[in-house]
Amino acid sequence: MTRTGEGRTREPLIGVLGGMGPEATLDFYRYILSLTPAAVDQDHIAVLIYSNPKIPDRTQAIISGGESPLPYLIEGARLLEEDGAGIIAMPCNAAHYYLEDMRREVRIPILDMVEETCAALRRRLPEVRTAGLLATIGTLKGRVYDEALEKVGVAAAIPDEAVCWMVQDAIDQVKAGKYGPSTRETFEYAGRRLLDAGAQAVILACTEIPLSFDENAVDYPTLNPARILAQAAVDWALGKKGRLP
Amino acid sequence: MTRTGEGRTREPLIGVLGGMGPEATLDFYRYILSLTPAAVDQDHIAVLIYSNPKIPDRTQAIISGGESPLPYLIEGARLLEEDGAGIIAMPCNAAHYYLEDMRREVRIPILDMVEETCAALRRRLPEVRTAGLLATIGTLKGRVYDEALEKVGVAAAIPDEAVCWMVQDAIDQVKAGKYGPSTRETFEYAGRRLLDAGAQAVILACTEIPLSFDENAVDYPTLNPARILAQAAVDWALGKKGRLP
Numbered sequence: 491m492t493r494t495g496e497g498r499t500r501e502p503l504i505g506v507l508g509g510m511g512p513e514a515t516l517d518f519y520r521y522i523l524s525l526t527p528a529a530v531d532q533d534h535i536a537v538l539i540y541s542n543p544k545i546p547d548r549t550q551a552i553i554s555g556g557e558s559p560l561p562y563l564i565e566g567a568r569l570l571e572e573d574g575a576g577i578i579a580m581p582c583n584a585a586h587y588y589l590e591d592m593r594r595e596v597r598i599p600i601l602d603m604v605e606e607t608c609a610a611l612r613r614r615l616p617e618v619r620t621a622g623l624l625a626t627i628g629t630l631k632g633r634v635y636d637e638a639l640e641k642v643g644v645a646a647a648i649p650d651e652a653v654c655w656m657v658q659d660a661i662d663q664v665k666a667g668k669y670g671p672s673t674r675e676t677f678e679y680a681g682r683r684l685l686d687a688g689a690q691a692v693i694l695a696c697t698e699i700p701l702s703f704d705e706n707a708v709d710y711p712t713l714n715p716a717r718i719l720a721q722a723a724v725d726w727a728l729g730k731k732g733r734l735p
Numbered sequence: 736m737t738r739t740g741e742g743r744t745r746e747p748l749i750g751v752l753g754g755m756g757p758e759a760t761l762d763f764y765r766y767i768l769s770l771t772p773a774a775v776d777q778d779h780i781a782v783l784i785y786s787n788p789k790i791p792d793r794t795q796a797i798i799s800g801g802e803s804p805l806p807y808l809i810e811g812a813r814l815l816e817e818d819g820a821g822i823i824a825m826p827c828n829a830a831h832y833y834l835e836d837m838r839r840e841v842r843i844p845i846l847d848m849v850e851e852t853c854a855a856l857r858r859r860l861p862e863v864r865t866a867g868l869l870a871t872i873g874t875l876k877g878r879v880y881d882e883a884l885e886k887v888g889v890a891a892a893i894p895d896e897a898v899c900w901m902v903q904d905a906i907d908q909v910k911a912g913k914y915g916p917s918t919r920e921t922f923e924y925a926g927r928r929l930l931d932a933g934a935q936a937v938i939l940a941c942t943e944i945p946l947s948f949d950e951n952a953v954d955y956p957t958l959n960p961a962r963i964l965a966q967a968a969v970d971w972a973l974g975k976k977g978r979l980p
Contacts, residue, residue, distance in 0.1 A: 528911070531792070536786065666773070666775065
């Protein structure tokens with residue numbers, strides 16, 4: 491920790507820039523806890539979660555000139571840095587469109603969920619040449635994954651325009667708390683369509699999707715960037731700093 | 736918010752002093768989200784959660800002179816205040832032993848989960864004269880609930896010493912992630928014993944208990960202080976500031 495004071499531990503503090511959306515942030519915190527080996531409270535990792543759901547919509551900003559979330563993202567990252575976080579995790583795929591601009595504004599590392607996911611894809615499924623993306627329109631149009639996938643030798647496949655909007659609509663329903671069989675079926679169907687179109691694996695590239703998707707219930711390989719990011723954050727805190735930027 | 740800057744909203748910010756334990760903090764954040772009416776991300780409330788599981792064990796400090804958590808609690812409360820929280824919620828019953836000492840150290844209000852619970856008990860179950868407490872040994876020996884219950888005309892009932900330790904052991908198992916039918920049965924059994932001893936309602940006065948207790952599966956009335964505290968925090972953020980200290 492960069493700041494210590496009376497009563498503050500010198501333990502690693504994970505900063506979480508969340509609220510995009512809040513349920514996905516809840517899910518991310520759950521991954522952190524479940525990935526941490528702990529027998530008593532004190533074995534767990536200190537985490538500071540700034541859940542700011544007022545950050546303007548990423549997709550609107552990327553595709554149709556809505557208010558930019560960047561100033562909010564920078565402010566949130568600075569808050570976490572000032573409070574002593576040693577690293578920042580941002581469980582929102584579309585927000586990674588702004589990652590490089592954010593990194594210039596803080597001194598502590600911001601983990602790259604996209605890069606971590608592509609590395610995990612290469613490691614776990616080395617035979618994959620084309621990966622399908624289930625994501626918001628913002629993540630797709632902003633080409634958030636394309637370059638990182640290319641770097642590991644993988645082509646990105648995206649659904650047909652109509653299916654993309656079905657997925658976006660289901661994501662919006664998850665954000666509204668209206669998820670269940672219908673949203674799950676939409677995500678599973680869209681994943682299946684990606685397989686039909688040549689993808690050999692599917693990336694759940696919006697942190698709301700795992701809230702309404704059972705990775706064990708589909709017959710194709712999937713990657714969950716939120717859980718991969720949580721693992722990277724936990725690894726950092728536990729001292730396995732292999733892949734830090 | 737007391738501090739505003741570029742990109743920061745002027746929206747109410749709930750500060751959560753958590754990590755005692757982390758799973759209970761996760762649960763508390765879930766209550767906040769589920770109690771907030773929201774159709775899109777931006778309808779949700781901004782929350783800053785400082786989950787510091789390194790805070791020394793409250794029960795050990797209260798009953799056997801272990802390291803005091805107070806300096807850590809004050810440091811956490813100050814961090815939340817400095818970051819612009821308008822109020823602090825602390826989802827740990829035993830930590831309320833230190834509430835008055837904490838309140839002297841920050842200018843923003845710290846909600847009183849114990850007082851909120853007693854008020855809810857009076858409001859929802861006005862006929863109750865004796866309430867049973869399922870809690871850690873620290874909360875019981877520290878008499879965290881006794882005075883607040885007395886103020887609303889209710890006597891506190893606690894289980895026999897042996898049952899108290901069974902409950903403490905089950906709480907420790909929940910903290911270790913080892914919960915299931917066995918811990919649930921322990922809590923339900925202890926609640927039933929309290930009813931047999933004359934209590935007319937049971938307070939789940941440790942935030943780990945609701946993680947392994949189905950309030951709908953028992954035939955006696957229960958109160959969940961964590962959810963009551965979350966409701967008070969949401970009410971504050973939505974402008975219903977009726978019961979603020």
